[in-house]
Amino acid sequence: MTTISANITTWNDLAVEFYLDLFEYFDLQEILMTFWNISQRMNNIITNSHLHLSLDLSLMTEDKEFKQICSIIENNICPSQLISIQSPYAYHHFKTKFNFHKFNCLRSLTIWEVDSNEIDFILSQLSKLEYLSVLIYSCNTENTEFSHFFVRVLQMFTLRKLRLLTTYSDDPLNLTLPLTTRIQSSNIEYLTIETRFDLQLLKLFPKLRYLNISMDASSIDDANVEIITLFDLTTLILHLLYDGTFNDLRLKLLKLAPNIRTLNINGKMLLNDLNIHQLSSIMSDISESDFDKLTDAVVNHSSIRSLDLHK
Numbered sequence: 001m002t003t004i005s006a007n008i009t010t011w012n013d014l015a016v017e018f019y020l021d022l023f024e025y026f027d028l029q030e031i032l033m034t035f036w037n038i039s040q041r042m043n044n045i046i047t048n049s050h051l052h053l054s055l056d057l058s059l060m061t062e063d064k065e066f067k068q069i070c071s072i073i074e075n076n077i078c079p080s081q082l083i084s085i086q087s088p089y090a091y092h093h094f095k096t097k098f099n100f101h102k103f104n105c106l107r108s109l110t111i112w113e114v115d116s117n118e119i120d121f122i123l124s125q126l127s128k129l130e131y132l133s134v135l136i137y138s139c140n141t142e143n144t145e146f147s148h149f150f151v152r153v154l155q156m157f158t159l160r161k162l163r164l165l166t167t168y169s170d171d172p173l174n175l176t177l178p179l180t181t182r183i184q185s186s187n188i189e190y191l192t193i194e195t196r197f198d199l200q201l202l203k204l205f206p207k208l209r210y211l212n213i214s215m216d217a218s219s220i221d222d223a224n225v226e227i228i229t230l231f232d233l234t235t236l237i238l239h240l241l242y243d244g245t246f247n248d249l250r251l252k253l254l255k256l257a258p259n260i261r262t263l264n265i266n267g268k269m270l271l272n273d274l275n276i277h278q279l280s281s282i283m284s285d286i287s288e289s290d291f292d293k294l295t296d297a298v299v300n301h302s303s304i305r306s307l308d309l310h311k
Contacts, residue, residue: 011038016045019045020051023051024052027055028054029056029065029069046076047078049080051081053077053082053083054084054085054086055073055082057085057087057090057093057094058090060090066090066093070098074098079104080103082105084108084109085106085108086108087110087111101125103126105128106126106128108130108132109129110132111134113137114134114136115145116145116146116148116149117145117149119134120148120152123152127158129158130161131161131162132153132159132162132163134163135166136149136164136165137167146166154204159186159188160189160190161188163192163194164195166194166195185203185204185206185207188205188208189208190208190209191205191210191211191212192212196214196215196241197213202256207232209232209233209234209235210233210235212237213237213238214239214240216240227252228256229256229257229258230257231258231259234259234260234262235260235261235262236253236257236260236262236263236264237265240266
């Protein structure tokens, strides 16, 4: 006679493949705090080299917890298992425990409050990185160290997504690229630059699909700025800074992104410098030109929130 207990599947009876699939949806900190030391079998599954892990240090709110997690990682987790590390504000704490060169299989990295020399060195050791989000401090974007970092980014052929912030957000991103370095165009497809951006740098990013930049409005009117056409660009977000006129905005947009689908423009100066008639003219030209796939256009304004291009 079969007993009831013989028909019950317990947590430990589930296949290894089930856990390998399940744990990829959890952060490593959550896995360790919940499942570590339940059983030796569970520990073996967590340390299985086929399990890809992501670590978000911002989830750790206590120093004791941080030290505990780092200790388990250091003594048990294979560095190649970690494919994503997010350490927005815990980087300096994290680097006292680990060297990034150990995590040479990283595909995603978020580091804030790091100088350009240090991030340049870290990136030199990560050949598989696909996503990078970095806040660089104590660095003027015009100095040599920052330029070397930027060249490093351009030369990372696996990198597809870049988010760059600096503590010098009011300074334009004008780079003096090393003359001894042969600059090749980047493979980056998703670019967010949260400092004043020089439009001429776009020639280094010909494969962009998504572009989110802050820029001085007056640079739009600069006739000397060479605008390349980004045929793959479908989403454009412009944060316009300071005073400026918009006589050339329409023409620059038409040339820059002929296949755009989503356009978002915001900035306080719009209230004074761009009126509803200019907006209507810009959007009319966009909708009647090659922007036949444009499905969403938003101009953030105290009184103008969105424009329906289909009316």
